[in-house]
Amino acid sequence: MWNTFKYTVLSIVRERGVVFWVILFPIILATLFNVMFKGMDEGAFELPMIPVAIVDASEGNAGDSFHTTMDALSDEKNGEALLAPTYVKNSDEAYRMLKSGETVGTITLDADGWPSLELSPGEGDVGVSMEQVKRTVLADVVDDYCRSRAAAEDIITNDPTALANPKVIDSFTERTEYTSALAITHSKTKEYVRYFYALLGFAALMAAMVGLTAVGAIQPNISPLGARRVVGGTGRSRMLVGAIAASWVISFSALLVAFAYIRFVLGVEFGGREGACVLGLAVAALMATSLGALIGAIPAIPYNAKSGVLTGLTCLLSLFAGLYGTPALRLADQIANDAPWAATINPAKQVTDLFYSLYVYTDMEPFFQTICVLLVITLVFSLAAALFMRRQRYASL
Amino acid sequence: MHIVDVKNLVKRYDEKLALDHFNLQIETGEVFGLLGPNGSGKTTAINCILQLLTYDKGEIELFGKPMKPSSYDIKRRIGVVPQDIAVFEELTVRENIDYFCGLYITDSAQRRAMVDEAVAFVGLEDYVKYRPKKLSGGLKRRLNIACGIAHKPELIFFDEPTVAVDPQSRNSILEGIQRLNAEGATVVYTSHYMEEVEQICSRIMIMDRGESLASGTKDDLVRMISTGEKVEIEAPELPDGTLDALGGLDFVRRISHDGTTIHILCDNGPHNLANILAVLQERGVVFGRVYSEPPTLNDVFLEITGKELRD
Structure with a gap:
């Protein structure tokens, strides 16, 4: 298991495509967002002389x-x-x-x-x-x-x-104020932060590429390497545990890098709850790994096609999480209002909400509710992946 | 006890019968060759034995025990060198060998020595830090082999390990397999190159269309067919009637003369060459060099199936 873990980590972090899409791309996108959106709130409601x-x-x-x-x-x-x-x-x-x-x-x-x-x-x-x-x-x-x-x-x-x-x-x-301002949010809300939270949702789904790669490489019906590994002397479940653990570690690390960049380099606020953010990232990485494992385990589809499916899914779900600017944000809000179930089953939206709930709500309950939703999504993905992976022999390779 | 014992194995791909009541018994210490054209069922048979593929019927025992997908105690005694190169492109040569060895050997210190030995065995000492994409086709094949043998298995399956390699690497691979056998490993070797099988295998099974057509040593197989040796005699000038006289010999199947050389295909039998030379001497034919080539596995395959092995 340790052997599989170690070499899965090594093989994935050396794969340029994964490093770019999972680690570098969210950072590049965050930098662009910083240029595009950050000035949106600052001074937007300040009345000039x-x-x-x-x-x-x-x-x-x-x-x-x-x-x-x-x-x-x-x-x-x-x-x-x-x-x-x-x-x-x-x-x-x-x-x-x-x-x-x-x-x-x-x-x-x-x-x-x-x-x-x-x-x-x-x-x-x-x-x-x-x-x-x-x-x-x-x-x-x-x-x-x-x-x-x-x-x-x-x-x-x-x-x-x-x-x-x-x-x-x-x-x-003197002027008597007959109304008083009551703070109902944890932080002074700034609209632009939502784009960065949606970006973390996007990054989490991109991180699913790691799980896809790792699990796909154990599937005998997907690659000669998968077939070779399965006829070895180590149980498939042990290999899977090693590969999934490696995927989670890489995904979590990639999300931590994106988070650290957004928080400490770009200065985006997370309501001063960075510790809870790390917990949220860990759960998001778990969800990403299970999603990758599920897509990686689907039989009879080549790796490149699966990679394309995951990329398409990531872009689509990120749209409904409000990633692509104000219209997408309004669309995400509308879906959340009109079809809350659709927002609930969207993992990108859930990861986005994870950070938004930390930023907006004083109470931690919405955050933990979102954590629970993400864990349920993870469980569903994992069970579906297990259904595909439970086969030990194949009718054809 | 057979180290490999396969009985009545039937495997279908939809309507196509890939293995038709296939039987295979291999003794410990053999280099056993599965010879057949592409699509004859060699790889399917191995994948069924290794429990990668489901099969419709049949029994498979390795080391005297039934082979199942979860028979890891058996799998740990087996080495596999697949037809396709199956290595991590992002890991170095040494890391790849260490990974595959680690599927069988958990102790890292023990593994380190085994990896060194495997690297030396396939002659990749100068390439241990290279990634596979930097290696030539022949070196990749050697790496593929090192990954399959590093843990010192008792039984090794080589599935067409010399496909698309240069002659030098091919010889190196074949010599290596013979050394592994000399060190005690039982080898199952599949190929559609009869020369390779002839060179290294102690017993051979000829397969076609999922069936075992014949099995035995090369000599056993050659004796099974009626085709005998091919004789070529340099004789630029032939007196009239010489070809008719040679053609009249009851073991001569086919005869021709291209102006410089007589070509004779014989039936299987003793003293064919001596009888041909006696006829030439009787007729005073002056002849030069004489070649006699015994029947090959291709002749065996041709006679059994009616087609060339490389068709």
Whole structure:
């Protein structure tokens, strides 16, 4: 058994095709994903400073409070500047800037310092665009200023003594939040990580190539080498155990390399649960080995054809796990919603979910549920492989 | 006790009868040749004996015990050199031999010595770190043999081990098989090359269409047929009536003269050459060199089946 284990490992790690597809290809793909997807979430929902033109026609100190507000909202020192105001001389210049797209809106202060807002029309916007968001924010800023100023002036006019109360003064500047943000996920979710998890699902299926190669090389009806080995003095079950153990070790190692690259070189997050990830990779490698053994044990099909079948299956199942970009991700989600059983029996999706559950859920239960699903899939694959491999003699070779 | 005892083995591939009540008994210490054209059932017989193939009927015993797929105690005493080269392309020569030896011998120290010996036996000392793809066809064949014999089996099956090898490697392989036999191994050797079988086998079975047509030593087989020796006599000038006189001898089956040489095919019998030469002397024929070639296994095959062995 040790003999078979040792030489199976040696023969497979020296096979260039396996090394490329099982070890190098996931790393290459991860690098490409890093270029393509990683910037997707970073800054995607950060509101850039909103350019606005201000025409000041106020008299005396009437516009001071507005200018103070503008200064606060455009102060870049605290890193949260919302507006980028440009003071212009007249409305013609403001209109030119608005029309040319240099600004999103124009705020004009009247003689009493009250602002009025003119926004860009935003024609042709479909859905919720960043320009729409900017216009909405700008309108909210002006509305908020007007409400606060009106309230203050009302108090000054009707109950000036109230201004002696600091709470009243504070109420002009404080905002009461009636809703609170509740973290329902383990980590701050980033969409792009799902592609890397799907990539690990893909890598797991590619690793099945190892099991296919190792088990195929023991099948007498597949290669002369298989026939030669079976007539040797070692029991076939012992050889199988050696070959499968070797396949698992290689698959697990390949997945660990891919994981380490994604996690520590590309910096993709796994919810700070790297230990559980390793457990998940071990189970994924077991599933991959059993899948490879199953395909490797199918009789009367040459090795190259089996290899093609496995590659095709890997690509197809990875599509339903969301590997190939946003449309595939949406498709995977839709399948998971509309036909959950189809997602359940897809090992690529299950491996993907393994890491997603670690990343998203605070509770470990979804992770262990996925582990159980993968173990059941492994068992089914193993039993089916055993059915093919139980024959010790063949009608023809 | 026969080391190999096969009785009434019947094997069908769908409608085709591959082995038809095949019987084979081999004694310990023999080099037994299975001779027959491609498709005659030699490899099928070996694969059935080794329990790789199912068979429809028959009994197989090796070392006096029934052979089953799980008879690992028997399998450990057997060496197999298959027709197709069956080695790991990614392992070196030494690793391949060590792997196959390890299927029989678990002790690594013992195995190391055996691997060294096998490497030396097939003359691959200079290639131990090479992978098979770097080896020539002949060297690959030698590696295939080393993988089959490293564990010092008592019974070795060689299935057409010289296919597609150069004459030098072929001689080396045949000499090696004779040495293994001299060291005590019983050898079952299949081939469609009659010269090889004639050269190394102590007993021969001629097979065709899944049947055993004849079996025995080469001399036994030759005696079984009516064809005798082929005689060639250099005689550029023949007096009139000489060919008729020779053709009149009752053992002469066919006679011709190509201008320089008389060609005579005889029936099997004693003193044929002496009688031919007596006729030539009686007629005063001046002749040069005389060749007499005894019947070959090809003649045996031709007479039994009506076709050439290499058809």
